Amino acid sequence: MSEKKTADSLEFLLGDYEKMDKIDSAADWERVRRRIAIDRNRRLLFNFLRNTAAVLFPLLLIYQFVFVPISSKSNEVIETITITSAPGMVTKTILPDGSEVWLNAMSSLTYPLRFTKKERTVQLSGEAYFKVVSDERHRFNVKTPQEMVVSAYGTEFNVNAYESETNCEVTLASGQVEVSSNAGSKATEVLMSDEKAILHVSSGNIHVVSADTYVETAWKDGKMVFRREKLDKIVARLSRKFGVDIVLDGDRLKEYEYTATFTDETLEDILDLLKRSAPITYTIHKQRQLDNDTFTRREIIIKTS
Template sequence: MENMNPESLLRKAQALGDDIKEMESIDVLGAYCQAQTRIKANRKKSLYNQLMRYAAFLTLPLLLSSLILGYLYFGGVEAEEKYAEIIAARGSVIRYELPDHSVVWLNSGSTLRYPTVFKKENRMVELKGEAYFEVEADKKRPFYVNTPEGLSVYVYGTKFNVTAYDDDDYVETVLEKGKVNVITPCKETIVLTPGEQLHYDRQTQKSIKNKVDVYGKVAWKDGKLIFRNASLEEIFKRLERHFNVDIKLNNEFGKEYKYRATFRNETLSQILDYLAKSVTLKWKIQEPEQQSDGTLTKTKIIVDLY
């Protein structure tokens, strides 16, 4: 070893001491903790970023579905309406409750078509034949009865009768309670009050409003046949529907007769016998015949008036 003077040795010892102090001053544990904290922070950040990517991936379809449903609900194309039909066979009367809790009676040979769910702004039904309505009151949603020739009846809650058979040359509306608005095919609106009837002639397209015996017009729903100043032709047409038969009237001398009568549980034969008491009238029954398709024809009644 080289000989070193005391001054040089002192400087080296001082330098070594400074290095040792610097090393001792390093906080190894603190540095370790800081390093661990940075590692955990980096891992959390990486996991957060990854989760956000997954969330975005999962949320996008949900967001699109929500937008589509919102569009369809608030402003898009409405779901297709579904309809149901009630049919009263010839010779029967049916009582039925509609989705809004309104009640309808259908007379023989009638059909009522209605949506299975009524719209928010109105309640519309289509009638062929005759029906008596007890409409559940709803001031925000009018109830419409539409007939094939374009005549409509609308109410907000009331009791009324509509007759619109295809083989009749007229359409009638009779109001029992409340108020009825009738819109004719000519777009004329006529208001009825209780006890009034609107008679619309399909041929002339003219409407006549007059007072009537309301119960006589609507008693059919209770199984009654009430005639007030009715001709034989009118009586026979109603008997045909009520008993599901065909009646042929041979008026030999063209005489006109008017009847006032009420029938409840009488058979067709009893009614014809009653009519024959006041006029020279004979009648006979032709029994049903089997057709080529295996079905039977209607019972036919031949009436001769002398």
């Protein structure tokens, strides 16, 4: 019995020995080494990604909340509003900063929906009276098609800058303004109250004269005031106010001078008054329909009688 057990034990040990003999310890060690290496690399990669994220995440936040808004603002399209005053109309508007503007007939004003943090700038074509809210940190600029810039921090002034005129005029009612030209000589003048700057568009030169502020600004109150004004200047203002074309037939008519104040008179009333004061006559031509179904403006011819 004992011999049988001994034989069985030897057979069992022999089987284990044969199994052990078949084991490739070198290969098994290589597999264990590779596994250890993979686990180590994974830990290194994880630590690298964690450290990288710790560095990049704050930078990402700075980019998202600082640089992106700045870039968006720099590329932001500024919305603007354009106000146009029809013939015979004086239009009043309030700018985003609370400044008041009266716009004369056949004039247009363009301004942003909101002013920037650096300055307040508007574009004017025609004539306007500005009552600017005082702000010492934000300059108020009026730019015209003739490359004239009127600049102030808070004051009241009148700008006459119709594109059809050979001169631009700035009349200061109160405070102080700077008038500059970006054309020609690039001149700059500083105005005091009751002074007027005249910009000669062809040369870019500016000269300053005394001004009758009431005469220059009465239009915003619905009045037309003339003080020894030549007829060619009068008919230019009448043309814009009433939306008509007035032609002077003869150079001599341009030298006629008038002193008058008109309030609610019609165009015909004014022409009759002018006719009584000088040897002139006038003819009014009706509107004509054009081929595109639009109509011409009324035309008035003034001649010597």
